[in-house]
Amino acid sequence: MLKGFFNVPKPVNEPVLSYAPGSPERAELQAMLEKMRAEEVDVPMYIGDQKIFTDTKLPLNPPHDHQHVLGYFSEGDKGHVEQAVNAALGAKKAWEEMSWEHRASIFLKAADLLAGPYRAKVNAATMLAQSKTAYQAEIDAACELIDFLRFNVQYMTEIYQEQPESSRGIWNRLEQRALEGFVFAITPFNFTAIAGNLPAAPALMGNTVVWKPAYTQIYSAQVVMEVFREAGVPDGVINLIYVDGPVAGDVIFNHPDFAGLHFTGSTAVFKSLWKTIGTNIDKYKSYPRIVGETGGKDFVIAHKSADARALATALIRGAFEFQGQKCSAASRAYIPSNLWEEVKAYLIEDAKEITMGSPEDFSNFFTAVIDERAFDKIAGYIDNAKESPLAEIVAGGNYDKSKGYFIEPTIIKAEDNQFTTMVEEIFGPVLTIYVYDAERFEEALYMVDNTSPYALTGSIFAQDRYAIELAAKSLTHSAGNFYINDKPTGAVVGQQPFGGSRGSGTNDKAGSKLNLLRWVSPRTIKETFVPPTDFRYPFMG
Structure with a gap:
C-alpha cells in the first residue's frame, strides 16, 4: 500500500568510460572477452519460472569470426509461445497490483547492476555477438540501457503525478492502469539497449511481456535477462523466447488478450504485422497499442x-x-x-x-x-x-x-x-x-x-x-x-528522444515519457462529496 509520494533518485546520464590503455575498465573488459570467448554457453528460453532447453540447438557465432562458436541457444516452437503467453497472463494480476515504487526499485537495481558488476559482461557479449567495438558497446549495452532504466523510472513518476483540477465539492483523480492483456516485444540485433528497453518499458508500467529478440542478438539478450532476474523481476513478467517470427505471430496475433506491440526492425515486417493486427481486430478485447521504430535512409x-x-x-x-x-x-x-x-x-x-x-x-x-x-x-x-x-x-x-x-x-x-x-x-x-x-x-x-x-x-x-x-x-x-552541424547518430536518453515518422515508425520516442504513455490506459475517477437529492435544476423554478 502506497503511504507517500516518493521522489526517485534523479537520473543523470551514465558516464561513458574511455577504455584507454592502462585504464581498469579496459583490463576488466579484455579479461571478460577472453573468458567468454573460451567457453561455450547453453542458452535457455526463460518462460515463467522455468529455463527451457530444447533439442533444437542453433549456434551463436561472432560475425568477425564466424567459424568460432560462442555457444548454442534452444529454439522453441508454437507450444513455447503459448506457454509464454500463459505465463505472462498468469503473472499479470500480482505485477499490475504491485505498488509502483517496488516496480521502480527493481529496474533501478537493474541499472546499478549494469553499471557495476555486469558492465564488462554485457559489453563483452555485445562485442562478441554483434561485432561492436569497445566504445560502441559501452555507449549502447551499458550506458544507453542504464539511462533507459533510470530515466524511465523518473518519467513514470511524472506520469503518475499528473492530475486533473477539481471543482468545489468534487475530487477528480486520474490513475494509469496497465493495458488489459500482454505486450509482445520484438527486438533487433543492432542495439542491446533497445533489446532491453522494449520489454522493460511496458513492464515498468505494470504490463507483462513476451520478448522475442533477433537470433543474432540472443547471446547478449540472455545477459540482459540475467540482470533482470537478479534485479528481482518476478517470474512471468518478462518471458524470453527464441522462435521464428511467423511461429510467434500465429499464436500472439490471434490471442484475445494481445494488448500491444513494441517493435524495432524493418519497415516491411512492421507493415506486415500492422496488417495482421488490423485483420484480427475483432478477436481482441481491446484495440492493441502498436509502437514501432523501423527503417531509415x-x-x-x-x-x-x-x-x-x-x-x-x-x-x-x-x-x-x-x-x-x-x-x-x-x-x-x-x-x-x-x-x-x-x-x-x-x-x-x-x-x-x-x-x-x-x-x-x-x-x-x-x-x-x-x-x-x-x-x-x-x-x-x-x-x-x-x-x-x-x-x-x-x-x-x-x-x-x-x-x-x-x-x-x-x-x-x-x-x-x-x-x-x-x-x-x-x-x-x-x-x-x-x-x-x-x-x-x-x-x-x-x-x-x-x-x-x-x-x-x-x-x-x-x-x-x-x-x-x-x-x-x-x-x-x-x-x-x-x-x-553534427552527425545524425548518437541520440542520448533524456536529451534527444529518438524516433521518426513516415516509413520510419510511429515516432513514440523511446527513452521519453511519450513512449511510456503508450503502455498505460488512464482511468478518470470523479468523487462527489455531497450528492444532490433532487433531480430538479434551479432554472426550472
Missing part, C-alpha cells in the same frame, strides 16, 4: 557555407560507426559543388586510416557486419554501383567473408540523385553522395525531402544561419531527430 545536407573538415568527420563517423548498422546512420549526403573536392580529399584520407578487424583488437575502428545475409545484400549494392555508369566508387568497395563478414567502408558518388543507393535502405557501411550546384540549395532541400519514404534522422551543415533556418523549416517532416 538518413541524410546529411551541406550548405555552401559549411565547414568542410567538420562535414567530412561527421560523414565518416555517421556512416561507418558500427559498420553503418544503425537506424540513424548517415546513408545519403548532398554536398555543394564548391566544397566537393575539399570534402572528397578529407573522406579519402580518413577512409584510408580506418582500421578494420576484430573488435577484440581495441585499435580497430571498424569490424564485421552482422551475418552472411546482410553481407551478401550489401555486397550486391556495391557491385551494382561498380557496374553502373551513374556511380563512382570514391573509397572502399572491397569485401571478404572468408573469416568474418567484412565489407570496407564504401563511399559512392552518384550522378543521379535517384540512384538506387541514394534511395533504398542498405543498413551497412555504404555512403552515397550527390553533388549539387552550390547555388541551388533550395532544390537540394526538395531532393532530400522527396527522395526517401523514411523520416528518421538527418542533419544540416552550414555556417549561414539563414540556410540553417531554411533547412529546418523545409525538412520539418523529413526527420524525427534533426541535427545542426
Whole structure:
C-alpha cells in the first residue's frame, strides 16, 4: 500500500568510460572477452519460472569470426509461445497490483547492476555477438540501457503525478492502469539497449511481456535477462523466447488478450504485422497499442557555407560507426559543388586510416557486419554501383567473408540523385553522395525531402544561419531527430528522444515519457462529496 509520494533518485546520464590503455575498465573488459570467448554457453528460453532447453540447438557465432562458436541457444516452437503467453497472463494480476515504487526499485537495481558488476559482461557479449567495438558497446549495452532504466523510472513518476483540477465539492483523480492483456516485444540485433528497453518499458508500467529478440542478438539478450532476474523481476513478467517470427505471430496475433506491440526492425515486417493486427481486430478485447521504430535512409545536407573538415568527420563517423548498422546512420549526403573536392580529399584520407578487424583488437575502428545475409545484400549494392555508369566508387568497395563478414567502408558518388543507393535502405557501411550546384540549395532541400519514404534522422551543415533556418523549416517532416552541424547518430536518453515518422515508425520516442504513455490506459475517477437529492435544476423554478 502506497503511504507517500516518493521522489526517485534523479537520473543523470551514465558516464561513458574511455577504455584507454592502462585504464581498469579496459583490463576488466579484455579479461571478460577472453573468458567468454573460451567457453561455450547453453542458452535457455526463460518462460515463467522455468529455463527451457530444447533439442533444437542453433549456434551463436561472432560475425568477425564466424567459424568460432560462442555457444548454442534452444529454439522453441508454437507450444513455447503459448506457454509464454500463459505465463505472462498468469503473472499479470500480482505485477499490475504491485505498488509502483517496488516496480521502480527493481529496474533501478537493474541499472546499478549494469553499471557495476555486469558492465564488462554485457559489453563483452555485445562485442562478441554483434561485432561492436569497445566504445560502441559501452555507449549502447551499458550506458544507453542504464539511462533507459533510470530515466524511465523518473518519467513514470511524472506520469503518475499528473492530475486533473477539481471543482468545489468534487475530487477528480486520474490513475494509469496497465493495458488489459500482454505486450509482445520484438527486438533487433543492432542495439542491446533497445533489446532491453522494449520489454522493460511496458513492464515498468505494470504490463507483462513476451520478448522475442533477433537470433543474432540472443547471446547478449540472455545477459540482459540475467540482470533482470537478479534485479528481482518476478517470474512471468518478462518471458524470453527464441522462435521464428511467423511461429510467434500465429499464436500472439490471434490471442484475445494481445494488448500491444513494441517493435524495432524493418519497415516491411512492421507493415506486415500492422496488417495482421488490423485483420484480427475483432478477436481482441481491446484495440492493441502498436509502437514501432523501423527503417531509415538518413541524410546529411551541406550548405555552401559549411565547414568542410567538420562535414567530412561527421560523414565518416555517421556512416561507418558500427559498420553503418544503425537506424540513424548517415546513408545519403548532398554536398555543394564548391566544397566537393575539399570534402572528397578529407573522406579519402580518413577512409584510408580506418582500421578494420576484430573488435577484440581495441585499435580497430571498424569490424564485421552482422551475418552472411546482410553481407551478401550489401555486397550486391556495391557491385551494382561498380557496374553502373551513374556511380563512382570514391573509397572502399572491397569485401571478404572468408573469416568474418567484412565489407570496407564504401563511399559512392552518384550522378543521379535517384540512384538506387541514394534511395533504398542498405543498413551497412555504404555512403552515397550527390553533388549539387552550390547555388541551388533550395532544390537540394526538395531532393532530400522527396527522395526517401523514411523520416528518421538527418542533419544540416552550414555556417549561414539563414540556410540553417531554411533547412529546418523545409525538412520539418523529413526527420524525427534533426541535427545542426553534427552527425545524425548518437541520440542520448533524456536529451534527444529518438524516433521518426513516415516509413520510419510511429515516432513514440523511446527513452521519453511519450513512449511510456503508450503502455498505460488512464482511468478518470470523479468523487462527489455531497450528492444532490433532487433531480430538479434551479432554472426550472
